[in-house]
Amino acid sequence: MIKKILIIFAMLGLFIVFLPLITNFEFSQNLSELASKYVRGSVDELNSQNVVTSVIVTYRGLDTLGEVTVLFLATAGIGFLLKKKNKKSKKRVASEILQTASSFLVALIVLLGVYIFTHGHLTPGGGFQGGVIIATAFLLLLLSDVNMKFNHTILQVVESFSGAFYVVIGIIGLVLTVGFLNSKIIPLGEYGTLFSAGTIPIIYSLIGLKVGSELTNILDTMRGE
Amino acid sequence: MIVALILGFALLLIGIYGMLSQKNLIKIVIGFSIADTGTHIIIVSIGYLRNRTAPILNSAVDISKAVQQVVDPIPSALVLTAIVIGLAVTALMLSFVVELYKKRQSLSIDDYQELKW
Known part of the structure; x- marks a missing residue:
C-alpha cells in the first residue's frame, strides 16, 4: 500500500517537473545557427544531399563510432550471457508457405538492405536501417528452417573487417591532416549521384555490414534459448 | 506538432509508471521500451x-x-543514434531476464532481494 502511494507521488512529481516543458514550449521559426551551418555545409563542403547523414557520418562521426562500439558491446554481452547449449529441443517444422516464400524473398530483402545503405547520402536511409533490414532477411531464414546454421566465422570476419576499416578511414583523415573521420579524403564527385560525398557512402556501407552481422549474431544467439 | 509533444510526454510517463508498478521482469523491460519511444517522439517534435x-x-x-525550407536535422540525427542504442540495451536486458529465470525459475522481482536495503 505504501509502495503504491509512493509511486503515485513520484508520478505526480515527474508530471509537475515536465509540465512547464509543454506549457512554456515555443516552436522556433528558424533554424538555429548550428543547424543552418550543417545545412549549408552539407551542400558546400560535403556534397551530400541528406543533411542527417552528413551530421551523423561526418560532423558527429566520433559519436557514431561510439554508437557502433555500444552496439558491439551489447552483442558481446548477449553472446556471453546466452551461451549456446547442445540440448536438442523439439521444434515444429515451418509451413510450406513460409518455406517457399522465404526462399524467394531472402535475396530480395538483402538487396533492399544493400540499396538502403549505399544510398544513405541521397535518400532517407543509411547504414543502421539497411543493416536492420539485412538482419530481418536472416530472421526469415531462421523462422523458415528450424535447423538453419549460420557460419559464425564469416559473420565475425565481416563484422571485424568493417569495424576495423571504419577506424582506418578515420585515421587516414588524421594522416592527411584534414581531421578524424573527415569525408573529404577522396574526391567529392558530382552532387546527387551515387559516387559523391567523399567517404560517406563507404563508411555507411561498412556500418550497414557491421550492424547487419551483429544483429544476425544476436538473433542466432537468442534462438538457442 | 504540440500533439506529438504531449503524446511523447504521456508515453514517457506511462513507461516510467509501468517500470515502477509492475512486478514481472519482462513487463519492466516493456515499460522501459515505452519510455524510450516517448523520449524519441519528444526529441523529434522539438526539431519540427x-x-x-x-x-x-x-x-x-x-x-x-x-x-x-528544411526542418532541423540535428534532432533526427540524435534520435537515430538513440533508437539503435535503445534496441541494443533492450536486447541486453532481455538476455539478463533469461539468465535470471534460469537461476531462480521466477520472473517476479520480489524473488530477487539481494540488493534490497
Whole structure:
C-alpha cells in the first residue's frame, strides 16, 4: 500500500517537473545557427544531399563510432550471457508457405538492405536501417528452417573487417591532416549521384555490414534459448 | 506538432509508471521500451518547424534557400543514434531476464532481494 502511494507521488512529481516543458514550449521559426551551418555545409563542403547523414557520418562521426562500439558491446554481452547449449529441443517444422516464400524473398530483402545503405547520402536511409533490414532477411531464414546454421566465422570476419576499416578511414583523415573521420579524403564527385560525398557512402556501407552481422549474431544467439 | 509533444510526454510517463508498478521482469523491460519511444517522439517534435520539408536537399528543395525550407536535422540525427542504442540495451536486458529465470525459475522481482536495503 505504501509502495503504491509512493509511486503515485513520484508520478505526480515527474508530471509537475515536465509540465512547464509543454506549457512554456515555443516552436522556433528558424533554424538555429548550428543547424543552418550543417545545412549549408552539407551542400558546400560535403556534397551530400541528406543533411542527417552528413551530421551523423561526418560532423558527429566520433559519436557514431561510439554508437557502433555500444552496439558491439551489447552483442558481446548477449553472446556471453546466452551461451549456446547442445540440448536438442523439439521444434515444429515451418509451413510450406513460409518455406517457399522465404526462399524467394531472402535475396530480395538483402538487396533492399544493400540499396538502403549505399544510398544513405541521397535518400532517407543509411547504414543502421539497411543493416536492420539485412538482419530481418536472416530472421526469415531462421523462422523458415528450424535447423538453419549460420557460419559464425564469416559473420565475425565481416563484422571485424568493417569495424576495423571504419577506424582506418578515420585515421587516414588524421594522416592527411584534414581531421578524424573527415569525408573529404577522396574526391567529392558530382552532387546527387551515387559516387559523391567523399567517404560517406563507404563508411555507411561498412556500418550497414557491421550492424547487419551483429544483429544476425544476436538473433542466432537468442534462438538457442 | 504540440500533439506529438504531449503524446511523447504521456508515453514517457506511462513507461516510467509501468517500470515502477509492475512486478514481472519482462513487463519492466516493456515499460522501459515505452519510455524510450516517448523520449524519441519528444526529441523529434522539438526539431519540427511549420511548413517545412525533410532535410534532404534534392530537386524538391531550392538549394540556395535551403536554410529557410528544411526542418532541423540535428534532432533526427540524435534520435537515430538513440533508437539503435535503445534496441541494443533492450536486447541486453532481455538476455539478463533469461539468465535470471534460469537461476531462480521466477520472473517476479520480489524473488530477487539481494540488493534490497
